[in-house]
Amino acid sequence: MLLEIKNLLTCFYSDDDVNRAVDTVSFSIPQGKTVCVVGESGSGKSITSLSIMGLIEKPGKIVSGEIIFEGIDLLKQSKKYLRSIRGDKIAMIFQEPMTSLNPSYTVGYQLDEVLRLHQKDLNKKERYERVIEGLELVAMPYPQEKYGEYPFKLSGGQRQRVMIAMAMMCEPKLLIADEPTTALDVTIQAQVLDLMRKLQREKGTSILFITHDLGVVAQMADEVVVMYRGHVVEKATAKELFTNPKHPYTKALLNSIPSPGKVQRKSKLDTVDENVDYLQFSKEIR
Amino acid sequence: MNTLFEIKNLKKHYEVNKGLFAKPTIIKAVNDISFEVKKGEVFSIVGESGCGKSTTAKLLMTIEEPTSGEIFFEGKDITKFNKEELREYRKKVQIIFQDPYSSLNPRWKVGKIIAEPLKLNSDLSAKEIKTEVLAIMKKVGLEEDWYDRFPHQFSGGQRQRIGIARALILKPEVIICDEPVSALDVSIQAQVLNLLLDLQKEFNLTYIFISHDLGVVEHISDQITVMYFGDIVEANDVEGLFSNPQHDYTKQLLSAIPTIDF
Numbered sequence: 001m002l003l004e005i006k007n008l009l010t011c012f013y014s015d016d017d018v019n020r021a022v023d024t025v026s027f028s029i030p031q032g033k034t035v036c037v038v039g040e041s042g043s044g045k046s047i048t049s050l051s052i053m054g055l056i057e058k059p060g061k062i063v064s065g066e067i068i069f070e071g072i073d074l075l076k077q078s079k080k081y082l083r084s085i086r087g088d089k090i091a092m093i094f095q096e097p098m099t100s101l102n103p104s105y106t107v108g109y110q111l112d113e114v115l116r117l118h119q120k121d122l123n124k125k126e127r128y129e130r131v132i133e134g135l136e137l138v139a140m141p142y143p144q145e146k147y148g149e150y151p152f153k154l155s156g157g158q159r160q161r162v163m164i165a166m167a168m169m170c171e172p173k174l175l176i177a178d179e180p181t182t183a184l185d186v187t188i189q190a191q192v193l194d195l196m197r198k199l200q201r202e203k204g205t206s207i208l209f210i211t212h213d214l215g216v217v218a219q220m221a222d223e224v225v226v227m228y229r230g231h232v233v234e235k236a237t238a239k240e241l242f243t244n245p246k247h248p249y250t251k252a253l254l255n256s257i258p259s260p261g262k263v264q265r266k267s268k269l270d271t272v273d274e275n276v277d278y279l280q281f282s283k284e285i286r
Numbered sequence: 287m288n289t290l291f292e293i294k295n296l297k298k299h300y301e302v303n304k305g306l307f308a309k310p311t312i313i314k315a316v317n318d319i320s321f322e323v324k325k326g327e328v329f330s331i332v333g334e335s336g337c338g339k340s341t342t343a344k345l346l347m348t349i350e351e352p353t354s355g356e357i358f359f360e361g362k363d364i365t366k367f368n369k370e371e372l373r374e375y376r377k378k379v380q381i382i383f384q385d386p387y388s389s390l391n392p393r394w395k396v397g398k399i400i401a402e403p404l405k406l407n408s409d410l411s412a413k414e415i416k417t418e419v420l421a422i423m424k425k426v427g428l429e430e431d432w433y434d435r436f437p438h439q440f441s442g443g444q445r446q447r448i449g450i451a452r453a454l455i456l457k458p459e460v461i462i463c464d465e466p467v468s469a470l471d472v473s474i475q476a477q478v479l480n481l482l483l484d485l486q487k488e489f490n491l492t493y494i495f496i497s498h499d500l501g502v503v504e505h506i507s508d509q510i511t512v513m514y515f516g517d518i519v520e521a522n523d524v525e526g527l528f529s530n531p532q533h534d535y536t537k538q539l540l541s542a543i544p545t546i547d548f
Contacts, residue, residue, distance in 0.1 A: 005388055020354075028307075040471040040473060040474075041442075043513055047297065125311065153385065156335070158406045166529040178417070185334035185335055185498065185540065186334070186500070186543055187538060187539060187542045188334075189335060189542065189544075190541075190542040190544075193544070199430070212471060213472075213544065214546060215501075215543065215544030215545060216474065216544045216548055218544060218545065218546040218547065218548070219545075238548075239548050240529040242546055242548050243548050252473065252548075253472065253473060254419060256472050256473045256476035256499065257472055257546075258501050258504065258505035258506075259545075259546060260480065260501055263505065265504070265505055265506075265524070266478050266505065266506065267484055268483075269479060269505070270478035271473055271474075271477045271480070272473030272474075272476075274441075
């Protein structure tokens with residue numbers, strides 16, 4: 001296992017309340033595989049990924065648990081150590097390609113920064129070549145020209161390619177992708193997903209893919225973790241999950257998608273009942 | 287079925303200035319499109335960002351004026367309407383927006399938000415308006431006690447219901463739904479789609495449904511029009527379009543949907 005999360009508890013504190021955003025969550029990510037975390041907004045999927053990256057800030061706190069990456073518990077390490085692996089061994093792609101690039105620096109400068117921080121033995125020319133290689137890897141058209149462009153000149157899909165290039169710059173062992181295609185058009189999404197699969201094949205990267213889109217899960221996942229109100233309600237291989245979902249919440253979620261051929265047109269779709277606490281079913285399943 | 291909308295050679299071009307002395311570039315957001323919408327159907331416009339689907343919605347809502355072309359509604363050209371006629375037209379054609387967070391005034395209570403169109407367009411007393419608002423709230427699945435709440439006290443799905451109630455209060459004939467479920471979780475999306483279909487049956491509404499999600503469009507539509515860079519590349523009924531797409535772009539779009547297939 002490349003990454004093992006054991007009983008992770010991340011809470012957010014307000015004056016009189018504690019919100020257990022991630023509540024004793026455990027799962028692991030094997031080498032070279034893709035694990036998808038699915039759930040609705042507020043289910044704790046993004047907080048899980050931020051916990052792995054060590055990016056939980058006040059009023060949030062990781063209360064207990066272990067995050068073991070290559071045999072080392074990240075929760076016991078110093079900030080300096082975490083900084084040294086972030087962007088190097090563990091990289092992240094965020095949802096919003098529009099806001100996660102710095103608008104006042106060129107694409108090239110921002111990609112170069114990763115190497116300046118993590119590959120200090122490279123000189124300027126070598127770094128430039130690596131950045132161009134990185135842009136070529138993500139199939140960016142005219143990489144030399146794009147090096148000097150500012151983010152606003154790029155389309156949404158191109159910006160997300162820059163983000164992926166940045167994340168792949170140091171050939172990370174683990175790539176965390178938090179809704180990387182949600183803001184993109186379907187045809188661009190298809191390209192980006194293809195690209196991520198290709199990179200995984202070539203570099204053996206493990207991917208933690210966070211999404212609410214079950215279609216994307218079906219395309220990408222080896223294993224799926226379903227989260228609901230901070231808890232993991234079901235863990236299964238992708239095939240198992242889609243052909244034989246066990247937890248009532250997973251079933252409700254799958255049935256709520258209008259999918260051609262399976263649901264009659266204009267018929268009532270099943271819904272996830274907001275008034276039901278699906279966690280009550282969890283004990284029977286385990 | 288009667289024709290409700292007839293759109294003929296509709297164009298909307300925007301001029302973009304590239305600099306002081308440079309010639310302005312013309313962006314053809316909507317470039318010579320024609321289509322018909324029949325009464326009581328769900329007419330969907332699909333396409334990716336920048337294809338002109340939202341501009342088309344704005345033109346139908348008379349938020350934007352067309353560069354050229356005609357929009358006939360019940361046989362009359364709305365581009366030639368005077369103020370009074372426009373007012374009547376806007377009562378009949380309402381819109382639901384994509385973002386349930388930014389399309390409701392955060393400082394207004396729900397009751398006031400839903401009542402506003404009625405206040406502007408009728409002579410009803412305050413009491414009568416409140417009765418109407420409560421009735422419509424019930425229809426869309428909002429509880430009566432929520433009348434005095436503010437938008438931030440609601441979830442995304444509930445806010446979208448508020449938007450739908452506001453659109454329904456004037457008893458319109460047509461609702462333009464501009465990506466009404468794109469900002470919602472799948473489970474909530476299903477609830478809103480169910481509601482839209484129920485309301486359509488009950489009030490005999492016509493929907494012009496704008497979306498990029500082909501799964502949703504397949505579920506709800508009667509007719510589908512595919513737009514690409516300001517043009518209509520294909521128009522067909524829902525069975526025909528999904529079983530036998532003609533244009534390359536439609537095929538590409540259909541094959542790009544991530545399917546659940548095991």
